Amino acid sequence: MQAAATLIEPTESRSELVYQLRNVGKTYARNAITALEGVNLTLTRGSFSAVIGSSGCGKSTLLKIMSGLIPPSMGRVVLQDRPVTGPRRDIGMMFQQATLFPWRTTLQNIVLPIEIRDGRAAAKAAQEPARELLELVGLKGFENSYPGDLSGGMAQRASICRMLITEPAVLLLDEPFSALDELTRDFMNMELQRICMSRNATAFLVTHSIQEAVILSDVVYVMKPRPGRIAEVVEIDLPRPRTLDMMTTPKFGEIVEHIRSRLDKEAFI
Numbered sequence: 044m045q046a047a048a049t050l051i052e053p054t055e056s057r058s059e060l061v062y063q064l065r066n067v068g069k070t071y072a073r074n075a076i077t078a079l080e081g082v083n084l085t086l087t088r089g090s091f092s093a094v095i096g097s098s099g100c101g102k103s104t105l106l107k108i109m110s111g112l113i114p115p116s117m118g119r120v121v122l123q124d125r126p127v128t129g130p131r132r133d134i135g136m137m138f139q140q141a142t143l144f145p146w147r148t149t150l151q152n153i154v155l156p157i158e159i160r161d162g163r164a165a166a167k168a169a170q171e172p173a174r175e176l177l178e179l180v181g182l183k184g185f186e187n188s189y190p191g192d193l194s195g196g197m198a199q200r201a202s203i204c205r206m207l208i209t210e211p212a213v214l215l216l217d218e219p220f221s222a223l224d225e226l227t228r229d230f231m232n233m234e235l236q237r238i239c240m241s242r243n244a245t246a247f248l249v250t251h252s253i254q255e256a257v258i259l260s261d262v263v264y265v266m267k268p269r270p271g272r273i274a275e276v277v278e279i280d281l282p283r284p285r286t287l288d289m290m291t292t293p294k295f296g297e298i299v300e301h302i303r304s305r306l307d308k309e310a311f312i
């Protein structure tokens with residue numbers, strides 16, 4: 044397994060550092076559960092990373108800390124040289140459900156974060172970039188459609204635009220395509236790669252799918268539970284752009300098997 048997936052210390056000096064967690068821990072006071080312990084993580088500009096682990100190993104806790112929704116109990120969380128102490132403009136998020144407002148058109152949904160942040164005039168000015176984003180994700184022509192007229196995949200494309208409109212420094216993706224059927228999900232993952240590559244985006248994905256983590260990522264963080272911790276950092280040494288065909292290669296299979304073997308077997312479904 045050495046060639047394809049090796050234990051690494053991310054090379055921080057070579058690439059531009061965007062996001063860094065140092066020795067992050069989280070204990071929930073209510074039940075004294077240590078959800079995270081000693082988590083170190085580094086995201087560099089343009090990299091795609093994923094975290095995978097069994098249910099209850101602390102993935103959601105990690106993402107909530109990274110998005111500024113909850114504070115860590117210990118450790119440092121730094122985005123673009125500034126500590127993360129709450130939700131921030133330079134953090135983009137995407138969830139399992141598209142959560143578009145049904146009474147707003149696609150275009151109006153996409154500029155909503157700007158409207159909330161900077162007002163109506165700014166939202167109007169953002170319509171042109173929003174149209175460009177719609178073109179980027181293949182939704183040109185659907186500007187004036189309502190969410191009810193979009194398929195699940197199209198709605199998630201629109202929510203990609205809504206996430207990108209504020210030009211965040213980091214994209215935090217919480218199983219964004221897990222509610223879609225498998226074929227659409229595979230296709231959307233390739234679209235996500237294309238969009239991230241075209242914008243040199245820095246992305247961090249939470250997923251339950253080893254295949255998804257491997258096909259998308261430069262680095263996969265394998266987590267183990269009780270307490271939630273990073274058990275291994277696996278570098279995915281596959282060329283880019285990745286293609287769905289790669290999922291049938293022996294090398295891909297080896298990496299997947301390696302990660303599977305590292306996961307907590309009893310707890311992982």
Ligand SMILES: Nc1ncnc2c1ncn2[C@@H]1O[C@H](COP(=O)(O)OP(=O)(O)OP(=O)(O)O)[C@@H](O)[C@H]1O
Nearest residue numbers: 071073074076078097098099100101102103104105
């Ligand atoms: N708000 C909370 N208060 C108390 N304990 C919590 C809270 N949120 C999570 N936990 C506990 O922290 C641990 C990690 O939970 P977390 O939801 O982060 O795991 P997860 O890996 O995201 O799980 P899943 O894959 O099932 O979503 C679990 O033991 C959980 O019970």
